[in-house]
Amino acid sequence: MTTTMMRLRQHLSSRIYTSAIARIGNNRLPLQKQLRTSTARTNKLLLLLLVLLVLFLLLIPTVPPARVMSSSSSAASSVPFENPRSVVKKLLAESQPEGQGATVRRSIGRHELRNLDPFLMLDEFSVSKPAGFPDHPHRGFETVTYMLEGAFTHQDFAGHKGTIRTGDVQWMTAGRGIVHSEMPAADGVQKGLQLWINLSSKDKMIEPKYQELQSKDISRAEKDGVEVRIIAGEAFGVRSPVYTRTPTMYMDFTMRPGSQLHQPVPEGWNAFVYIIDGEGVFGRETSAPVSAHHCLVLGPGDGLSVWNKSGAPLRFALVAGQPLGEPVVQHGPFVMNTRAEIQQAMEDFYYGRNGFERAQQWSSSA
Ligand code: FJE
Ligand code: FE
Numbered sequence: 001m002t003t004t005m006m007r008l009r010q011h012l013s014s015r016i017y018t019s020a021i022a023r024i025g026n027n028r029l030p031l032q033k034q035l036r037t038s039t040a041r042t043n044k045l046l047l048l049l050l051v052l053l054v055l056f057l058l059l060i061p062t063v064p065p066a067r068v069m070s071s072s073s074s075a076a077s078s079v080p081f082e083n084p085r086s087v088v089k090k091l092l093a094e095s096q097p098e099g100q101g102a103t104v105r106r107s108i109g110r111h112e113l114r115n116l117d118p119f120l121m122l123d124e125f126s127v128s129k130p131a132g133f134p135d136h137p138h139r140g141f142e143t144v145t146y147m148l149e150g151a152f153t154h155q156d157f158a159g160h161k162g163t164i165r166t167g168d169v170q171w172m173t174a175g176r177g178i179v180h181s182e183m184p185a186a187d188g189v190q191k192g193l194q195l196w197i198n199l200s201s202k203d204k205m206i207e208p209k210y211q212e213l214q215s216k217d218i219s220r221a222e223k224d225g226v227e228v229r230i231i232a233g234e235a236f237g238v239r240s241p242v243y244t245r246t247p248t249m250y251m252d253f254t255m256r257p258g259s260q261l262h263q264p265v266p267e268g269w270n271a272f273v274y275i276i277d278g279e280g281v282f283g284r285e286t287s288a289p290v291s292a293h294h295c296l297v298l299g300p301g302d303g304l305s306v307w308n309k310s311g312a313p314l315r316f317a318l319v320a321g322q323p324l325g326e327p328v329v330q331h332g333p334f335v336m337n338t339r340a341e342i343q344q345a346m347e348d349f350y351y352g353r354n355g356f357e358r359a360q361q362w363s364s365s366a
Pocket of ligand 2: 133136143180
């Protein structure tokens with residue numbers, strides 16, 4: 001008899017088989033004896049299995065993780081990063097009322113994601129007349145308004161006035177103080193993204209400044225089915241002219257179905273993705289696709305990979321910034337480092353001082 005056959009016999013005489021055989025009445029040995037011998041065999045077999053399991057468990061951690069990594073990254077030589085960033089937090093931006101009758105989908109700035117240094121707030125706004133954001137102040141940070149659809153007019157207490165339309169961006173450094181209104185400039189729904197970027201303590205009281213880019217002047221690049229509008233920073237070898245006092249990159253990517261992207265993101269910067277349209281796979285090729293209105297916080301690393309495995313275009317913003325590492329004290333539209341500075345900001349706004357001189361006699365025509 002060959003050993004295989006012997007093993008097979010042994011195996012077949014284990015309790016579950018013998019009892020099954022007993023049940024169908026096909027046994028040749030007396031049942032009692034059969035059970036006794038098979039129980040002893042089963043116990044030996046179980047002991048052997050247990051020993052093997054313990055050995056296996058002990059061996060697992062001794063497999064060097066570097067080898068596991070390299071085997072998967074050799075298959076993924078398409079991921080050109082030493083340390084690819086993965087998604088560490090996913091948040092659906094739900095609609096909430098804001099301003100006067102307006103609605104925003106807030107992601108950064110809600111309590112689940114208080115702030116992501118240097119970012120303080122990200123709102124996807126959707127506003128129709130007569131709703132909007134009438135006269136209000138800002139101090140200590142920058143607001144970046146990027147129009148997705150429609151038009152918005154802003155007007156400030158220093159006489160600055162302008163309208164941004166689909167694809168335009170307004171990069172406003174509030175510094176020591178701005179009072180302005182932001183209102184819809186056309187009929188229908190006006191949509192866009194507003195991002196608040198903190199300023200470092202040394203920059204919080206600088207003179208206010210505006211950088212406005214019309215859609216036609218925003219740098220673009222295209223590669224392998226991926227189009228990017230470069231609002232700040234550099235992608236595909238093309239740089240934006242926007243000056244970011246707090247070092248920031250801000251990209252608007254549109255990916256055709258079936259395309260993939262590998263975008264470097266400076267190591268040490270905090271980074272997130274906000275999905276505008278469609279759905280995509282972010283970070284790891286095997287992860288589940290994520291759909292519009294989700295904010296994805298990225299973990300540490302040197303770049304982000306994205307795959308559009310769907311049948312429709314995927315559009316998302318990729319934003320990253322160098323963390324300031326300073327205390328943040330926020331009271332509505334005033335963002336400073338200490339409570340005393342917030343108190344000061346409220347007094348300055350109330351009494352019209354330190355940058356808010358024109359706040360008292362001004363009101364927008366909107
Ligand atoms: C606001 C302070 C503000 N989200 N999204 C307090 F600055 C604002 C505000 C906005 C805003 C404006 C635009 Cl255009 C887009 C936004 C907040 O102006 F609503 C409150 N309550
Ligand atoms: Fe504002």
